[in-house]
Amino acid sequence: MRIGVVTFPGSLDDRDAIRAVRLCGAEAVSLWHADDTLHDVDAVILPGGFSYGDYLRCGAIARFAPVMDRVIDAATGGMPVLGICNGFQILCESHLLPGALIRNDHRLFNCIDVRLVVENTATPWTRDFGRWQEITIALKNGEGGYVADQRTLDMLEAEGRVVFRYAGSNPNGSYNAIAGVSNERGNVVGLMPHPEHCVEEGFGPSTDGRGFFTSVIAALAAGTGLEVRQ
Amino acid sequence: MSTLDTVAHAAQTPDVEQPWAELGLKSDEYANIREIVGRRPTIAELAMYSVMWSEHCSYKSSKVHFALWGENTTDQMREKLLVGIGENAGVVDIGDGWAVTFKAESHNHPSYVEPYQGAATGVGGIVRDIMSMGARPIAVMDSLRFGNLDHPDTARVLPGVVAGVGGYGNCLGLPNVGGEVVFDDCYQGNPLVNALCVGAMRVEDIHLAKATGVGNHVVLFGAKTGGDGIGGVSVLASETFDEGGPAKRPAVQVGDPFAEKVLIECCLDLYAARVVAGIQDLGGAGLSCATSELASNGEGGMRIELDKVPLRDPSLRPEEILMSESQERMMAIVEPHRLEEFLAITTKWDVEATVLGEVTDTGRLVVTWHGEVIVDVPPRSVAHEGPTYHRPLARPTYLDVLTADDTTDLARPGDHDGAGLRHALLTVLAGPNIADKSWVTDQYDRYVMGNTAMAQPDDAGVVRVDEFTGLGVALATDCNSRFCALDPYDGAQLALSEAYRNVAVSGARPLAVTDCLNFGSPEDPGVMWAFRESVRALAEGCKFLGIPVTGGNVSFYNQTGDVAIHPTPLVGVLGVMQDVSKRPGSGFRTEGEHIYLLGATRDELDGSEWSRVLHGHLGGRPPQVDLAAEMRLAEVLVQGTDKRVFGMAHDLSQGGLAIALAESVLRHGVGAAVSLREVTHIWGVSAFAALFAESTARVLVSVREDHERPLAQLCAANSVPMAHLGTVGRPGSGLVVQDCFEVDLDELQAAHTHTLRAAFAG
Amino acid sequence: MGRIVVDVMLKPEILDPQGQAVARALPRLGFDHITEVRQGKRFVLTVDGEVTEDDLAQARDAAERLLSNPVIEDVVSVRAEASATTGATSEASATSGASA
Amino acid sequence: MGRIVVDVMLKPEILDPQGQAVARALPRLGFDHITEVRQGKRFVLTVDGEVTEDDLAQARDAAERLLSNPVIEDVVSVRAEASATTGATSEASATSGASA
Numbered sequence A: 001m002r003i004g005v006v007t008f009p010g011s012l013d014d015r016d017a018i019r020a021v022r023l024c025g026a027e028a029v030s031l032w033h034a035d036d037t038l039h040d041v042d043a044v045i046l047p048g049g050f051s052y053g054d055y056l057r058c059g060a061i062a063r064f065a066p067v068m069d070r071v072i073d074a075a076t077g078g079m080p081v082l083g084i085c086n087g088f089q090i091l092c093e094s095h096l097l098p099g100a101l102i103r104n105d106h107r108l109f110n111c112i113d114v115r116l117v118v119e120n121t122a123t124p125w126t127r128d129f130g131r132w133q134e135i136t137i138a139l140k141n142g143e144g145g146y147v148a149d150q151r152t153l154d155m156l157e158a159e160g161r162v163v164f165r166y167a168g169s170n171p172n173g174s175y176n177a178i179a180g181v182s183n184e185r186g187n188v189v190g191l192m193p194h195p196e197h198c199v200e201e202g203f204g205p206s207t208d209g210r211g212f213f214t215s216v217i218a219a220l221a222a223g224t225g226l227e228v229r230q
Numbered sequence B: 001m002s003t004l005d006t007v008a009h010a011a012q013t014p015d016v017e018q019p020w021a022e023l024g025l026k027s028d029e030y031a032n033i034r035e036i037v038g039r040r041p042t043i044a045e046l047a048m049y050s051v052m053w054s055e056h057c058s059y060k061s062s063k064v065h066f067a068l069w070g071e072n073t074t075d076q077m078r079e080k081l082l083v084g085i086g087e088n089a090g091v092v093d094i095g096d097g098w099a100v101t102f103k104a105e106s107h108n109h110p111s112y113v114e115p116y117q118g119a120a121t122g123v124g125g126i127v128r129d130i131m132s133m134g135a136r137p138i139a140v141m142d143s144l145r146f147g148n149l150d151h152p153d154t155a156r157v158l159p160g161v162v163a164g165v166g167g168y169g170n171c172l173g174l175p176n177v178g179g180e181v182v183f184d185d186c187y188q189g190n191p192l193v194n195a196l197c198v199g200a201m202r203v204e205d206i207h208l209a210k211a212t213g214v215g216n217h218v219v220l221f222g223a224k225t226g227g228d229g230i231g232g233v234s235v236l237a238s239e240t241f242d243e244g245g246p247a248k249r250p251a252v253q254v255g256d257p258f259a260e261k262v263l264i265e266c267c268l269d270l271y272a273a274r275v276v277a278g279i280q281d282l283g284g285a286g287l288s289c290a291t292s293e294l295a296s297n298g299e300g301g302m303r304i305e306l307d308k309v310p311l312r313d314p315s316l317r318p319e320e321i322l323m324s325e326s327q328e329r330m331m332a333i334v335e336p337h338r339l340e341e342f343l344a345i346t347t348k349w350d351v352e353a354t355v356l357g358e359v360t361d362t363g364r365l366v367v368t369w370h371g372e373v374i375v376d377v378p379p380r381s382v383a384h385e386g387p388t389y390h391r392p393l394a395r396p397t398y399l400d401v402l403t404a405d406d407t408t409d410l411a412r413p414g415d416h417d418g419a420g421l422r423h424a425l426l427t428v429l430a431g432p433n434i435a436d437k438s439w440v441t442d443q444y445d446r447y448v449m450g451n452t453a454m455a456q457p458d459d460a461g462v463v464r465v466d467e468f469t470g471l472g473v474a475l476a477t478d479c480n481s482r483f484c485a486l487d488p489y490d491g492a493q494l495a496l497s498e499a500y501r502n503v504a505v506s507g508a509r510p511l512a513v514t515d516c517l518n519f520g521s522p523e524d525p526g527v528m529w530a531f532r533e534s535v536r537a538l539a540e541g542c543k544f545l546g547i548p549v550t551g552g553n554v555s556f557y558n559q560t561g562d563v564a565i566h567p568t569p570l571v572g573v574l575g576v577m578q579d580v581s582k583r584p585g586s587g588f589r590t591e592g593e594h595i596y597l598l599g600a601t602r603d604e605l606d607g608s609e610w611s612r613v614l615h616g617h618l619g620g621r622p623p624q625v626d627l628a629a630e631m632r633l634a635e636v637l638v639q640g641t642d643k644r645v646f647g648m649a650h651d652l653s654q655g656g657l658a659i660a661l662a663e664s665v666l667r668h669g670v671g672a673a674v675s676l677r678e679v680t681h682i683w684g685v686s687a688f689a690a691l692f693a694e695s696t697a698r699v700l701v702s703v704r705e706d707h708e709r710p711l712a713q714l715c716a717a718n719s720v721p722m723a724h725l726g727t728v729g730r731p732g733s734g735l736v737v738q739d740c741f742e743v744d745l746d747e748l749q750a751a752h753t754h755t756l757r758a759a760f761a762g
Numbered sequence C, D: 001m002g003r004i005v006v007d008v009m010l011k012p013e014i015l016d017p018q019g020q021a022v023a024r025a026l027p028r029l030g031f032d033h034i035t036e037v038r039q040g041k042r043f044v045l046t047v048d049g050e051v052t053e054d055d056l057a058q059a060r061d062a063a064e065r066l067l068s069n070p071v072i073e074d075v076v077s078v079r080a081e082a083s084a085t086t087g088a089t090s091e092a093s094a095t096s097g098a099s100a
């Protein structure tokens, strides 16, 4: 099982994502932003960080990296893709996921532990969770407010594509307290909180993040999402 | 068009008036420069000497006192010291082939002028110092001091500084694992922004700032050079016969953390490829500093073509280029046969790199501008042989008055005044210096890199260095400047004690020290005396504790008019831990565990947080320094942590036992029921003193019942006194002090969290 | 050297926390006329020589594809700067006493 | 409802990492005419009724004191918006085909 983690200039949590993949039992493969191949990976993670300094808009410049053309092709073909924080922003800028992330409503960067409700367990990234299970994951960003127009929000709600919702208070003014969403097919998932910081006892607020990585490994083993192996 | 002031021209025009005074040079310093170069200096030379001989770069007022560091460093202390004072940062051996480097630096004045950029570039600068040792930076800390919380200028400065520290550090992907936020009227107009960075590397990867190897290339890489930070030297423009008048030069530097992040990764690739023979960051004094220090530390000579420097602003004049403090730049020495490989790596990271010149053995630093020589000087004279002052020292007489005005006459709640004690607890807990700092620290990423075992609000930052063994380091920075105001010697040793204790309480063995000495004007004999006392105290204290000072920073002129800040010798202690996952953490967690107070309590309330918050008082003598007790206590803490004896451990400092208990309850929302009986009985103090005295060498610990015996044995073996306090309560319960008072969790929480949020939210 | 100015604003229906914060701060400073604030971005693009129609076309395209995100933002204007030679300063003086 | 537009840019001598990042991305997208990019802020302030001289004076003052940081930024323009009633869209259509 090969899971790729893309490094853009300014990616920060790429090494953490690689560690999480490894600890959960898959082979982690480093992908470089300038690559034009995905090196035969079975799934891709776009990690957190400040790609290109988050200048202009978060994810706006990374979206045009050569590797993103391959990621977009693969995602369209059904490969599991997970965007964490900056990765989520890149997926939105690439229009692989609907909506956008804007400055937190309190306008501050915020590093806190949040509780999330897992509302959709049909994606390859969430199948090891129970539906409505509450998990604790680290959140850290300045631009984590999820926004979309009403039609999009209605569609996401109706189609069960809100994968994670903040439990308790809304930490950043996200519309409908949305923490993460999926594409229509479910293979592409993005969220603002950081599961890769929650995989080791003693380092991070919980080990609830393991479920993301064990899920995709199980999904790949079961043959889901292998349609477009590159 | 303007005339270029070349060396040849300078030789022919010895009598030209030069603006040495405006550049901050004294007449004898200027005369000295003329003597060194054997003629009048060129404008470019004058620029170099003036910045390099400034207080900030040359340590001209402090240097004479630094002999104390060396005199107080024993061979045993040197054992773990791989690189000592004098390099960009000290390096210590932490075992298993790993080395760590750490250092603190001030960015006080720039942060007052432009809080966001000032603080941001402060972080950027110290991170480059760490990078230049060959290390990967692994964490940062920030110690911040502001004026009164309610002063409008604090509302201007603090949010900007915090956003700047966070904005830069977060974007670099360095976890922020600790620091301080202190409010005191003495910092009004002179806020302090001290940043610390720690880095890790394999021992064999240590790099030094040396230009060795005649014929090796001198390569400048990173951001383009702009006019940053040279506003102050615009006086030079008038000297350059410029017709259009000086262009505008910004006095503030603006940081680009993204560029620095890329530079970090690029440097690490360069180190891994072993293509760097010497390296230096560009910080204060920019190219003047980097070229002269590299040359001076190496073969002694260098030749630079200054016109090759890539510019952001083409109107910059050569002397301005030499002084520019543009951020995110590094200078490397590269062997000719490695250059291609070097440039391939910089290209991969899209980092601009330019060969500026070469290393020579001429003993001269020669700088040319389009083929004409504009600088020709001995580099040592610029970098290391600047002026040295023996400034007058005098113990200020007001200290006698201050010492006499102790706390004995302040009204204290009696032993049976439960309401009074309760009120004192809640008031101190809500005081700006004790109050919850999460409004600040939530703006810092503490998780990035995935190696943070402990961070705010615990006592020290703990980060893993080796993922496979769990080997890691703990770091704490401290300084209670109220104690320093009362007695600079004891105050400095109390800062050292506290940082040392904070490292030990997290389970790490203290290993090395950095400092950042923030003072008023060195021209004030009272300030200079306090400075000398502080250095002596730290040097002697470190010798006693057996941990060397590996480096640091001095910031003078932190004063408004003739009123200086309190002496603020910030101390950073680094400790090492074989398995960071064993750290106990600072909060109660497990119901039924037994709570003990380790260490001796005395009736020491002078300079305390209680005297400040309830009485607005500062006077008397600081608490007794007891370094031997700190060492014995540390032994208990380190061994106990290794044996997993403790459920939690939290040190006592400002606000004493009362605040340590409240913080331990608040940490995880788990209460405690305690009695002061043993403490008051053993130490013969009142309930009030038991709660609020700030005696040192004390910690609060909790242990499971089956660990009480091992704890008692450890304490006995190390002669550390212990007193039983009570037991940990249920989750959600509050603090019960038997026969005294009770406070439920919500009320504790409200008192603790309201202060900063009310001041800065919205 | 010619300059092209591109203005981008958040769509009216998208929350603007920065504008809101400014609006909240105004009354405290004694500014009571202003009822709402929206904060957007202004890009100044420099091209070699005079601004041509071709440059403008390229700028418009860049504005749509990179400088704005159509999900949340509108490009409200792409135009050659009035006096192209001296840049920002000239624009400041061309408008009504910005530095009152 | 009247609108006042305030434009704020970084001073020309101050490093603009954002503008730089955009400038570096442009050629990759095939935009090769643009040699430099500076990114600033554009505020749209709404006032009740028509924009008066008094409103403009207040806006100028706010621009200097709150909307810009004089250490690193310049207020390059404070002006009433051309067609005040329909806001952003009208300005867009007043200029040359922003949404090309």
Ligand SMILES: Nc1ncnc2c1ncn2[C@@H]1O[C@H](COP(=O)(O)OP(=O)(O)O)[C@@H](O)[C@H]1O
Binding pocket: B057, B069, B084, B085, B086, B087, B088, B089, B090, B129, B283, B515, B516, B517, B549, B550, B551, B552, B553, B554
């Ligand atoms: N207060 C201090 N205590 C110990 N060493 C100091 C102190 N101040 C400066 N130093 C040391 O003196 C040397 C020169 O300091 P500095 O100029 O700040 O270094 P850099 O050039 O890397 O900024 C460094 O090795 C630094 O660690």
Ligand SMILES: [Mg+2]
Binding pocket: B088, B129, B281, B283
């Ligand atoms: Mg240095």
